[in-house]
Amino acid sequence: MKSDDKSQPDTIQKEDSENTNVNRREFLSSATAAGLAAASLGASKQALTQEAGQPLVAAIAPPSAAQEVMESDVPPGYDAKEAQEYFVKNPGSDFMVDVIKSLDFDYITTNPGSSFRGIHESLVNYGGNRAPELLTSPHEEQAIAIAHGYFKVTGRPLAMLAHGTVGLQHAAMAVYNAWCDRSPMVLLAGNHMDITSRRPGVEWSHSAQDCVRVIRDYIKWDDSPVSLQHFAESMVRAYKIAMTPPMGPVAVVLEGHLQEDEVGDQQLQIPAMTPTQPPSGDAGAVEEAALWLAEAENPVIVADLMAHDQEGVERLVALAEALQAPVVNQFGRMNFPNTHYLSQGANVVAQADVILGLELYDTWGTINTMRDRVHRDTQRKARPDARVISIGVNDLFMKSNYQSFQRYYSSDLSIAGDAQTTLPSLTEAVQSVMSGSRRMSNGEREERWRAAHTRAREQARDAARYAWNASPVSTARLYAELWNLVKDRDWALVSDDGMQSRWARRLWPIEKHYQFLGRSGGAGLGYGAPAAVGGALAHRSEGRLALNVQRDGDMMYVPGSFWTAAHHGIPMLTVTHNNQGYHQEFMHLQKMSARRQRGIDGSSWVGNELRNPDINLAKIVEGMGVWAEGPITDPSEVGPAMARALSVVDAGEPAFVDVRCQPR
């Protein structure tokens, strides 16, 4: 196609005219992207300061006369009036794409919908489906969870496109998980507010007065822009809010007419995105905390949603070593290497005289316990005289309806601030105030913790041998087989092991932040498979081997996740922990039956089983283009099947092995 073919959209012209005839919008797009690269989170403070307050459009030269003519021309065979009825030369959604590109999203996850058809077309043709690239998901819940998993590997948010009505309704549970898990993302919701221009039929039922209402209880912020300039400013604001700790999802509504109508002669500007530096704990309070810790006989550190990246892990190692204090990793994130001798079990909390909680989701539950009996009584696990220091962002932002927090605990010293950001000053203060005699005791402490760490690891190995040859396959064997296959590779687990007796944490050396992604957040099923795909997508560009231990119950919510992996060529080795039911609920039903003395024999299957007929998970994913094997029940067959699957993954594709396993 020639660049002077006026019958075609000028975004197509862009391909042929590259480096020669750059049209105005293309120029705007590229200039914006370049400008925002400097304004990315990794840019220097100096560069950010220089960018701040300067609309990027101000640096862009006006279009040439030739470009003006090219854009104002009408296609052959049409007069100007008729062309206005049929064609849009400069749709608002192109500008929206400029704004989105300025924020440097890698991908936009989506399930397609007519309420955002304008921006969909712009992303593909005007934006070239690059930076961001559209990632197709057969369900909005899946699209959100992919963004969730992606963020936890990269620290970079994705955007997600959805119908403002049915799309957000589908997405809601996954948004809630992300909210609980402090995972940012930008939801873009299509909507048509102006009733005088809605098409009859579905455009009405897919519109709402306030479409974000369905998720507003568990997002940080949202807006419904009524102009393109409004959109630009709200998108940048939304991104900034999402990425400021405590991080979380945000939403921006894409008004239908703003997407599809001509920009006209509006003078539009894209604000620079200047990241907000995360809050650090008050200096005086940090010094007080350091004094308590340095003077404590048995300080214990507990970390949950703490480390944002490997730097956070290393900062925690530095503090723990300065104190020679054990670290209990609650694994909301990978906070601390489990191979480090100071990595200890939760039982050490009972010995502590000072407990430092870092970004704890549940401080009360760290200190206390509640027994699930007819009368739920509580007991304190910690010493009565133990003092508790909390550092975290929980108190900085919270909502009230959904109880995405835990029972109130009166910490003795509560410091509002991002824990990872606060750690260097705390470690420095600890080193400064620690007495000579206390420092002298560090050698003995190290020896003691090394011995305890070695004992715990040996106990874990010993526990793993029980039911080694059992069928269904023991979860310990599942993880041991997988480990032996991948131990010499740059691997990353993209699933949680909490429902498999935490065997990855107990048996595998987890030392890198990216090797373990933590929990779902809200414990809503349907997170596992798509979050794993999101994680695997992030690892793909780093050449890492993504490993997913997939629960059958979770998989049945969003099996289409595996289609997305196949469609987009996302390599990931999945092995199932297939226990043919909702095992947690089995136990709850057993508990209720026992408590009410109504009999236990066999009744727990009712409502909880995923059998009769048995589900052939391998066939499901095979039908979506994924190499698959199973179900495997013989433990000796697990390793060889995994090896065959790995060869597929090494070729750049997802592979799947279904293993019938023990319940936990």
Added chain:
Amino acid sequence: MDKLGTMHFCALVLIGSWSVMGVAQESAADFSEGRALFESYQCWQCHGYQGQGGSAGVRIAPTIYPFEAFLQLVRHTNLMPAYSPNVLSDENLRRIYEYVRSIPEPPALEDIQKLSLY
């Protein structure tokens, strides 16, 4: 010591005082019946099909518990839902116990190369 503490203490004393008495002579059929009860009462949900335990329940096999301690654990200890005689008779519990005792030792650690780990 409260009631709960007393029961824990009793259970521990019974466990601690257990001497090696040899596994009772039981027929394969008896173990089979115990196994069926172990499965139908779904002990395996928390303890695993071979009593190996996990995050949901402690390891119970191979057991060195005397039956009296086993009974205390099932009826009273709060380590698991209290299964009263109304839903699980002493007789059936004993059959389950005998089955659990019949579960053989797993391979030794040194015989499992794949648990060499790191």
